[in-house]
Amino acid sequence: xQLQASGGGLVQAGGxxxxxxxxxxxxxxxxxxxxxxxxxxxxxxxxxxSFTRDGRRTSYSGSVKGRFAxxxxxxxxxxxxxxNSLKPEDTAVYYCAAKRSxxxxxxxANIEFWxxxxxxxxxx
Numbered sequence: 001x002q003l004q005a006s007g008g009g010l011v012q013a014g015g016x017x018x019x020x021x022x023x024x025x026x027x028x029x030x031x032x033x034x035x036x037x038x039x040x041x042x043x044x045x046x047x048x049x050s051f052t053r054d055g056r057r058t059s060y061s062g063s064v065k066g067r068f069a070x071x072x073x074x075x076x077x078x079x080x081x082x083x084n085s086l087k088p089e090d091t092a093v094y095y096c097a098a099k100r101s102x103x104x105x106x107x108x109a110n111i112e113f114w115x116x117x118x119x120x121x122x123x124x
Contacts, residue, residue, distance in 0.1 A: 001025050001032065001113040005096045008118030011086055015122070019081040021096030021115055028074035030055055033101050036070065036081045037108065038092035038120075045095070049081060050106040059106070064090075086122045093117040 002024040011017050025032060035050025049060045049070040058070050069082045079096060096115040097106075104110040 001098050003096045003098060003113055003115035005094065005115035005118040008094060008120045010121045010123065013086060013088055013122055013124050015086050016082070016084045017086065017120060019083070019094055019096075019118060019120075021079040021081075023077045023079065023098065025077065026074070027072045027077045027079060028055075031101055032098045033106055034072065034079045034096065034098050035059075035106050036079075036094055037097055037111075038090075038094045039117075040089075040092040043092075045108055047107060048094070050097075053101045083120070086120075088122045088124045091120060091122050093119050 004022040007019040009017060033051055033053055036048040037045050038048050039045040047061050048064055049068055051058055067085045072079045095117045097111045098113040099111050
């Protein structure tokens with residue numbers, strides 16, 4: 001599976017951005033689970049959001065819940081991350097990620113496929 005992330009940029013605090021992740025496989029398939037991670041300067045990569053194994057529900061980290069929304073457009077095989085009310089602490093490289101739909105959790109150690117990352121910078 002190949003993942004191509006885009007949509008990052010520079011935005012002021014309180015603004016919005018939408019990231020896109022084009023996948024080389026069908027996002028409508030339940031065979032893969034898709035999501036997003038991020039890595040801020042000097043910090044470890046952390047989970048941001050993902051779909052559940054059945055693709056019908058979503059999961060978010062506590063720091064973005066209520067501000068970010070993951071979605072997908074199956075006709076385009078694209079996964080999105082809508083980011084609203086952005087804060088300077090959201091500044092990071094954002095990675096789309098995928099793993100086969102197994103019982104293992106959607107955490108970094110279990111991710112099988114990574115996109116190349118897109119930089120998001122939020123100015124105060």
